[in-house]
Amino acid sequence: xxxxxxxxxxxxxxxxxxxxxxxxxxxxxxxxxxxxxxxxxxxxxxxxxxxxxxxxxxxxxxxxxxxxxxxxxxxxxxxxxxxxxxxxxxxxxxxxxxxxxxxxxxxxxxxxxxxxxxxxxxxxxxxxxxxxxxxxxxxxxxxxxxxxxxxxxxxxxxxxxxxxxxxxxxxxxxxxxxxxxxxxxxxxxxxxxxxxxxxxxxxxxxxxxxxxxxxxxxxxxxxxxxxxxxxxxxxxxxxxxxxxxxxxxxxxxxxxxxxxxxxxxxxxxxxxxxxxx
Numbered sequence: 683x684x685x686x687x688x689x690x691x692x693x694x695x696x697x698x699x700x701x702x703x704x705x706x707x708x709x710x711x712x713x714x715x716x717x718x719x720x721x722x723x724x725x726x727x728x729x730x731x732x733x734x735x736x737x738x739x740x741x742x743x744x745x746x747x748x749x750x751x752x753x754x755x756x757x758x759x760x761x762x763x764x765x766x767x768x769x770x771x772x773x774x775x776x777x778x779x780x781x782x783x784x785x786x787x788x789x790x791x792x793x794x795x796x797x798x799x800x801x802x803x804x805x806x807x808x809x810x811x812x813x814x815x816x817x818x819x820x821x822x823x824x825x826x827x828x829x830x831x832x833x834x835x836x837x838x839x840x841x842x843x844x845x846x847x848x849x850x851x852x853x854x855x856x857x858x859x860x861x862x863x864x865x866x867x868x869x870x871x872x873x874x875x876x877x878x879x880x881x882x883x884x885x886x887x888x889x890x891x892x893x894x895x896x897x898x899x900x901x902x903x904x905x906x907x908x909x910x911x912x913x914x915x916x917x918x919x920x921x922x923x924x925x926x927x928x929x930x931x932x933x934x935x936x937x938x939x940x941x942x943x944x945x946x947x948x949x950x951x952x953x954x955x956x957x958x959x
Contacts, residue, residue, distance in 0.1 A: 686787075688780050692780075714860065724863065739872075740874065745921065747771075748916045749767055750878075754787075755930060773854055774878065785821075798817065800882070802887045811879075817922065888920075903920040922934075
């Protein structure tokens with residue numbers, strides 16, 4: 683199911699998210715039971731050498747952030763593969779693919795307004811980074827109450843799905859811990875997921891720049907070594923203006939440019955975009 687279809691279903695069916703959370707919970711409980719019974723784990727005994735994994739875990743996180751972002755826009759053209767990759771990345775960030783779709787579509791629909799779940803206006807970066815999920819939950823709750831009504835019945839639905847949302851986060855953490863073991867969980871998973879949170883926060887904070895008159899300008903950033911490296915691993919993540927102008931670009935650096943400009947990485951991202959061929 684495409685991101686746009688998911689967003690429409692959330693808008694049309696006030697029980698859609700609750701039903702989705704319930705299904706996710708059931709699947710994860712079954713998976714946890716299977717992992718418990720079989721004892722399957724790829725974990726290793728701890729060694730200080732495993733600290734060397736952390737930089738690669740962070741790189742992996744940046745790549746996953748790009749894939750999660752692109753799959754929300756269905757930029758892997760094979761729909762089945764797009765959803766599989768999106769769900770996998772959604773497990774990494776813990777809150778799931780469909781929740782990312784909701785948050786990201788609201789970001790485009792209400793950019794830099796009250797209902798933008800990742801609007802950092804008026805905050806320092808440290809404040810914005812410290813509790814990004816809180817702001818996403820608050821904005822999406824306001825949006826859902828706006829479209830489905832603030833009745834007592836829907837308020838109960840919202841409370842129930844909020845509880846299910848947080849339970850599912852815990853269940854995903856349990857699955858990763860059981861599957862990876864303590865060592866890889868600490869040295870590979872946690873640095874990876876933290877790098878995803880940090881890069882999304884930094885892109886939204888720095889690429890939406892507040893001007894003196896209070897208006898917001900969306901910009902592309904690629905002017906120093908950090909942005910060049912980050913754009914390599916996130917496949918143009920800081921080319922945020924280009925992305926807002928054309929959400930269907932797998933790599934927004936390609937806007938108005940030849941794919942050959944970026945060599946091997948362009949070739950690899952081009953393969954992802956054309957996997958349905």
